[in-house]
Amino acid sequence: MSATLERVSTMDGNAIAARIDELAQLSDDPGCLTRLTLSPSHKKAAALIGEWMRTAGMHVRVDAAGNVVGRYEAEKPDASKVIIASHIDTVRNAGRFDGNLGVITGIAVVGELNRQGRRLPFAIEVVAFSDEEGVRFSSTLSGSRAVAGVFDAACLDDRDSDGVSRRQALLGFGTDPSKIAEAACNPANTLAYLEVHIEQGPVLEARNLPLGIVTAINGATRGEVVVKGEAGHSGTLPMAMRRDAMTAAAEMILAIEAHARTGADIVATVGRVEIPNGAVNIVPGQVRFSLDVRSSSDDARSRAVADIQQEIARIAAARNVSAQFTATYDMPVTTCDANVIKAMSRAFVQNACEPFMLGSGAGHDGMSFRGRIPVGMIFARCRSGISHNPAEFASPADMGAAARVLFDLLLDTGAFA
Ligand code: GLV
Ligand code: MN
Ligand code: MN
Numbered sequence: 001m002s003a004t005l006e007r008v009s010t011m012d013g014n015a016i017a018a019r020i021d022e023l024a025q026l027s028d029d030p031g032c033l034t035r036l037t038l039s040p041s042h043k044k045a046a047a048l049i050g051e052w053m054r055t056a057g058m059h060v061r062v063d064a065a066g067n068v069v070g071r072y073e074a075e076k077p078d079a080s081k082v083i084i085a086s087h088i089d090t091v092r093n094a095g096r097f098d099g100n101l102g103v104i105t106g107i108a109v110v111g112e113l114n115r116q117g118r119r120l121p122f123a124i125e126v127v128a129f130s131d132e133e134g135v136r137f138s139s140t141l142s143g144s145r146a147v148a149g150v151f152d153a154a155c156l157d158d159r160d161s162d163g164v165s166r167r168q169a170l171l172g173f174g175t176d177p178s179k180i181a182e183a184a185c186n187p188a189n190t191l192a193y194l195e196v197h198i199e200q201g202p203v204l205e206a207r208n209l210p211l212g213i214v215t216a217i218n219g220a221t222r223g224e225v226v227v228k229g230e231a232g233h234s235g236t237l238p239m240a241m242r243r244d245a246m247t248a249a250a251e252m253i254l255a256i257e258a259h260a261r262t263g264a265d266i267v268a269t270v271g272r273v274e275i276p277n278g279a280v281n282i283v284p285g286q287v288r289f290s291l292d293v294r295s296s297s298d299d300a301r302s303r304a305v306a307d308i309q310q311e312i313a314r315i316a317a318a319r320n321v322s323a324q325f326t327a328t329y330d331m332p333v334t335t336c337d338a339n340v341i342k343a344m345s346r347a348f349v350q351n352a353c354e355p356f357m358l359g360s361g362a363g364h365d366g367m368s369f370r371g372r373i374p375v376g377m378i379f380a381r382c383r384s385g386i387s388h389n390p391a392e393f394a395s396p397a398d399m400g401a402a403a404r405v406l407f408d409l410l411l412d413t414g415a416f417a
Pocket of ligand 3: 388
């Protein structure tokens, strides 16, 4: 049997697509895909992923951070390991490929090794991380941070919009948050962190390429701005006497956009705005809005955040309100490993794919492993560059190609030197 035929059964793009569709049925919202971290649908997804891992020949456990970990042993005991991972939590009204593709591809590749009865010089751990999106709680990447050994215990006290703490949510998920330290890998025997992900942008499609090699993941700052004015009666308070927190926030949001538009390498987004106790007949007394700033340059990002803070303070003073920015997340650029990139390039060429390099504008679990173990990422083409949207789409052919490249990368003896 030729190598190509041997690979068909588990790394076939249609088989991967069928699993993507099956997993997408597990949602907390019947009308769309919403699978927030540690929710009931996350629990069901973790169980399904565990079943698929077992079928692929892995031993499965759920660690204390809610990650599903499937281990495929090496040819000899006590060998080092390679982690292949992504996340199975989603944003609200999500696309089905973001995160899920990387986990399913990892399982497909191990399934193929298992089908061929093949063991490698290193073990493989496929991990379905529990918390990449940072939508339910203000902190993020807690699953991958636990595995990377950089978990911040303070995030256990974060609360979701219903007042449930992450600690309580983990207990409800069936894990013991006091044991999170046990989830950490040992960098001394972890050779690399690998992830396949949908690009979530338009670059590969514009170049008519199925796959790309990620050079670096942009850094990000996230936080919240609280604007405080004074609540009042919408019918009686003259316009000139108002200290309207919402109109001040609106001006700040436009200033943020204008600032980001002047920088070549900056994106800034306000994705959530709340008026606590807001009502049609109340002049808003308080507004909270999120801020997300990203760049491929840490200096440019720090400067942009400082400039935005200054603009916010200027607008607050002019409108006689107060404004306070609190950063909840600050992650520098993660540069992918040069040796892994070289080996990926070989695997691309072997599979008749151009080894095209691109940066990642989106954040990924690999950021948690920055400076600890070598990180490598493969992007699959994303239709129209649309992501965080139900229209997100990667073709079965491209997903199958990603699996085959990942498979060949694992067989490359120079990849994790
Ligand atoms: C995750 O999708 C992020 O980049 O925010
Ligand atoms: Mn993702
Ligand atoms: Mn995402």
